[in-house]
Amino acid sequence: MGAGGRRSYDWQTKVAAVRDVVDRGVGKAEAMARHHIASIAPLERWCREYRAGGAEALRPRAKGRPRGSSNGPAPAATREQELAEQLAFLEAKVAYLEKLHALQVSRSRGATRPRSRNGLQGKGTGWRICWPCRGLPGRRTTGCSRVRRT
Numbered sequence: 001m002g003a004g005g006r007r008s009y010d011w012q013t014k015v016a017a018v019r020d021v022v023d024r025g026v027g028k029a030e031a032m033a034r035h036h037i038a039s040i041a042p043l044e045r046w047c048r049e050y051r052a053g054g055a056e057a058l059r060p061r062a063k064g065r066p067r068g069s070s071n072g073p074a075p076a077a078t079r080e081q082e083l084a085e086q087l088a089f090l091e092a093k094v095a096y097l098e099k100l101h102a103l104q105v106s107r108s109r110g111a112t113r114p115r116s117r118n119g120l121q122g123k124g125t126g127w128r129i130c131w132p133c134r135g136l137p138g139r140r141t142t143g144c145s146r147v148r149r150t
Helices: 011-022 029-036 039-051 077-110
Strands: none
Touching: 011 029, 029 039, 029 077
16 A cells, blocks of 8 residues: 555446456455455446446546636627616616715704714714714824814
């Protein structure tokens, strides 16, 4: 046995050893000696595979990760698909900006908002942090042009 401790056998050796054991009734020890098989474990496994699938079941299987599909790369998007994606993106952007504008307008009309628990609104200073700048590290409550005195 080699340093790796695992020996490989070619297909003809496997088939000959298994046929001796299964078809001709030769003992496993004798078949191992005749075909120079180091252990009984692979011979027993080969016998199971031979009974289940015949000699073709003993053929070596491909190792490693299977190759990708043979379809090739995905086809490039058509101009219509690109425009549809761009339209969906721009519609979402407009909807977001409309909501942001509505929120800013409602706040500028004096609509009150409950004080936050995490202290993002200027605690006791009389200054309020603007909505887009809230919670930014190092941001002073009076550092933004949109901050107003409460």
